[in-house]
Amino acid sequence: MRKSILLLKKKISPCVILKNVSATWNSNAIDSMANVTKVLFDVNIDIKSRALIAVIGSVGSGKSSLLNTILGELQIISGNAFCFGKFSYASQESWIFEGTVRDNIVFNEVLDIGRYNEVLKVCALEDDIKFWPHGDLTMVGEHGISLSGGQKARINLARAIYRNADIYIFDDPLSAVDAHVANYIFEECFKKYLNNKIRILAINQTQFLKEMEKILLIHNGSIEFEGDFENLQKQEPSKYLKDFIGESIEKDSDDIKKNTILSAEQKLVQNFENDKIEVYDARNEKQEKGSVKLKVFTSYFKALDSWKWLLMVILLFIAGRGVLSGVDYFISRCTSRSVKRIESASIYKKKRRSPIYSHVNKTFQGLVTIRSIQAQQFMEDQFNMFQNSNASSWFLFLATTRAFVIWLDFLCVFYIGIVTYSFLLLQEQFFSGDVGLAVSQSISLITMCQWGLRQSAELEIHMTSVERILEYSNEISEAPLESTPENCPKDNWPFYGKIVFSDFNMKYSNDGEYILKNLNFEILPREKIGIVGRTGAGKSSIIQAIFRLACNEGEIKIDDIDISRLGLHDLRSKISIIPQDPVLFSGTLRYNLDPFNKSNDDELWKALEDVELKEFVSSMIDGLNFRMSDGGSNFSMGQRQLVCLARAILRQNKILILDEATANVDPGTDKLIQKTIQTKFEQYTVLTIAHRLHTVMDSDRIFVMDHGELIECGNPFELLQKADGHFKQLVYETGSENSKILYEIAEKMYIK
Structure with a gap:
């Protein structure tokens, strides 16, 4: 079993040692060994000094399980785990709770202005804070509803970095940010700022493997390889190793420079000097005063x-x-x-009771993070504070x-x-x-x-x-769910998948700022569009505009029908989406694949086969009737993405949208998804938002977004011919070798 020794009591160097460890997620494994599903098998790890370590592997291989075993979250069946030192952890799913940005970063630690500013810098948050109306005192809603995926990921990372620990564990921390920001964070944060710490990263970005001091390749719960990058290249390429060394992962060190990220010249010190500074809450509710009118x-x-x-x-x-x-x-x-x-x-x-319910909800969502940084007492004190507040009101x-x-x-x-x-x-x-x-x-x-x-x-x-x-x-409600008889589209609409934006602007509230500005473009039927840009550039906002989830101004037409005339059910049910955060429900796998029972078992198994989940599902006792936890938490992040892809295949809508759908999967699974899209969605219009540029290099056209505007549009190969092009700059920032590969892909597709 895992043994913990306080570093402060004895002068023991921080270390992580696993000896023949087999583990399971079943907390009752010791009481009842029957039907115990192991997720780790005889794992041996010995980390006794500061090091930068990568954990790699395919979807469902056990990367997150290994990290959770180190954190003490899994039940160890056999073997021993010795982990000495103070931990800090950044989860794969960003944990953002309702509060200010500063609250989310500092959390239960004491505010140190100098360290806080350094963390903002190395996590590439300075620019974002400048654009937020109230800086780091801007309130974010539950789950970070007002933030982009990249911003949530960096705030989640900043919380872990701000904690002064001995051992830092990161579960896929760079998947939600573009290559430009990822390079900066890796260099400035992981390599420099934390250079005297133990850093364990589960990553899917192969370009960073060369920089790692040790690499752990895990497959089916067992460590298949342990060593540095040079020895990894010498290994006989197994099926699983090919996914990682089959593509070039060279990266020139000169490509990562401090000036690649715009840094904020003005520090936030003045914000801290005034203790009475107002905290802005965009979600403050209107509250009447006096007697009820x-x-x-x-x-x-x-x-x-x-x-x-x-x-x-x-x-x-x-x-x-x-x-x-x-x-x-x-x-x-x-x-x-x-x-x-x-x-x-x-x-x-x-x-x-709303504050209590909200507090309990956010506690359960961030349970692993809370336990890993030993913030249980802090959360308990907050709960007692909310409970006392409510009890005093009731007594009064x-x-x-x-x-x-x-x-x-x-x-x-x-x-x-x-x-x-x-x-x-x-x-x-x-x-x-x-x-x-x-x-x-x-x-x-x-x-x-x-x-x-x-x-x-x-x-x-x-x-x-x-x-x-x-x-x-009295608030302005959403549009009607059903179309009026004169505007009701035919059952087989959209027929082709043509999308036209005309003089389009969008904002999230009537009194808010414009997020998308003056968009004018046309997407042809069956065209494959790649949408790229910096984090927070407005890429995902285009999706929200198509689904009418915000305040649209201007015109969007799908197959010559103005979507503002359609009922929301008629519009949204005709567009398939694989979101950045996969959406799964508590229920059977069958229900998650086909919630409206429109497909038979053969079609469900075929869809699972197309996304290479058939073997995994077949190995489960209940098969299609396997019970999924809320949010699909008993599946890995990559497996959840594949389930969403299988669901999209079954829907067979003429328009498919992928919002960073491959961000949380390994390169091998990424290739699988791209191949599936090319074959299964050849006759469909596909919009792909991606940080991994190689996933969109074979697109018919590329849209480059920046601050809500379409600044560049065209064929990938043609855009690369522009000497000062924005897309060319994004490609260049991936490194010289990767740039060469991306150029070759674009040229090949252009000639084809």
Whole structure:
């Protein structure tokens, strides 16, 4: 089992040692060894000094499992793991929680301005911070909804770098950034800034292998090779090794320079000098003050859609009270002392639990990161703070309610006393039953008044919920889900897959800045388009525009139909997408492949075969009925991408969009996906957003985006002929050898 020794107690050099370790994700493996699925087999690793180590392998080979074993997240079945030192970890899926950018980076550490600025620099975040309206104090939503994929990846990386640790573990940290930024981070961060630390990287970028001091090639849970790059090249190329050394991975050191990334001249020191600086929250909710306004009540009653029902309720209430009073009057004449009493209903107030729910949710999402950096107590303290806040609010509500009731009781007793003793002052004759009637009616009336006052207070409290609903209902809603009869497209639309942007602009909110600006282009049927650009250039925003997920201005036509006239269901169901973060659901594999049950088993197996998942799925006991965890967490990231690709194959829509679909897979799987796209989607229009330029070099045309504008467009080979072309610059930044290979691919496809 894993043993941990605090570095502070004994002067032991940081190290990671695994001896014949076999491990499983099953936490109950020791209690029940039956049907235990091993993910690692007899792994041996010995890292006793500072080193830069790469972990490589194909999709599902066990790279992430190895890292999680080192972190103590997997159950060790046999062997021993000795890990000495302070850990820091950056997960493959970026963990971004609701808070400021600074909060996400510093997290549970003490703010050190000097170190913080250095981390921003080596993680290439200075430029982004300059463009954000409130710098690093800008609020980001849950899951980082306001950030691009590359920005989320770099913030996630910066959190790990900011922690002053001995052993740094990174799970595919460069997949979401372009080659230009990846080269900079690798050189400035991994090689220089952390040069005296143990750094273990699971990577898919082959161009960095030459820079590694040690390489671990893992296949099917076992280490197939351990050594440096020179020895790796001498190995007999197995099927799995070919995926990594089959292509050139040379890279000139001169291609990586400090000035390749624009650095922010002005530091953020002034932001820290003012402790009272305002934190900007783009997601602040509008909150009314004072009493609930009359229009809220009128809107609530208008929701009945009929004044008749409201009038009927009022009349029935009056009639009911009249009948009860008449009965009391009749009984009073029969000298009865029976008194009707109404008990007040118990009042319950829902506590505002949103912060607690949000905190628990983000804790579960970042559980591995939290445990790896030993932030459990920090998260527990935050939870207690939220819980105390809610408990104090609930106690205050109960206290004020009880105080209100006590004062009402005093007033009621005083009123009943006045009514009772008033009969002593009356000189006229009256029946004895009149006294009882007056007292009983007074008690009944007072009880009703108590109930009414308490309910009126309760009503106003709960009407704040109506107020919030009205606030949301007054917001501009999405377009109708279904098309009107005159605009409803035919079942086989789109027929060809032609896409035209005309004078198009886009922003994420009506009062926000334009993200896409003045786009004018035409994509022909069956054309293959590669969309490239720096991180945050607006590449993914084009996809959001096509799916109408933001505020579109201008015109987008698909097969001569303006998509703004279509219902959202009719539009979105006709376009297939493999997103940057693969979307999978809790359910069976069959459901994830074919959620609408439109394909038979043969078609499902054929799609899995096309993406080379058939063998893997066949090895599972339940096959197509294998239960996938929420988000597909029991599949590797690459396998999730392949499942999304198989789903797109089954959909057979005329338009396919790939948003960094190959970012998290190894080169071999990347080739497989590209081959599948070329064969299975030959007759379809394909838009590919990619950081790996070789995935788009065989495209018919390249779109180069920068700050939301289309700055260059054309055939890849033709764009490479421009001496000062933007696309040529992106290719050049991949290194001289890679540039040569990319040029040859473009030339070959151009001649073809």
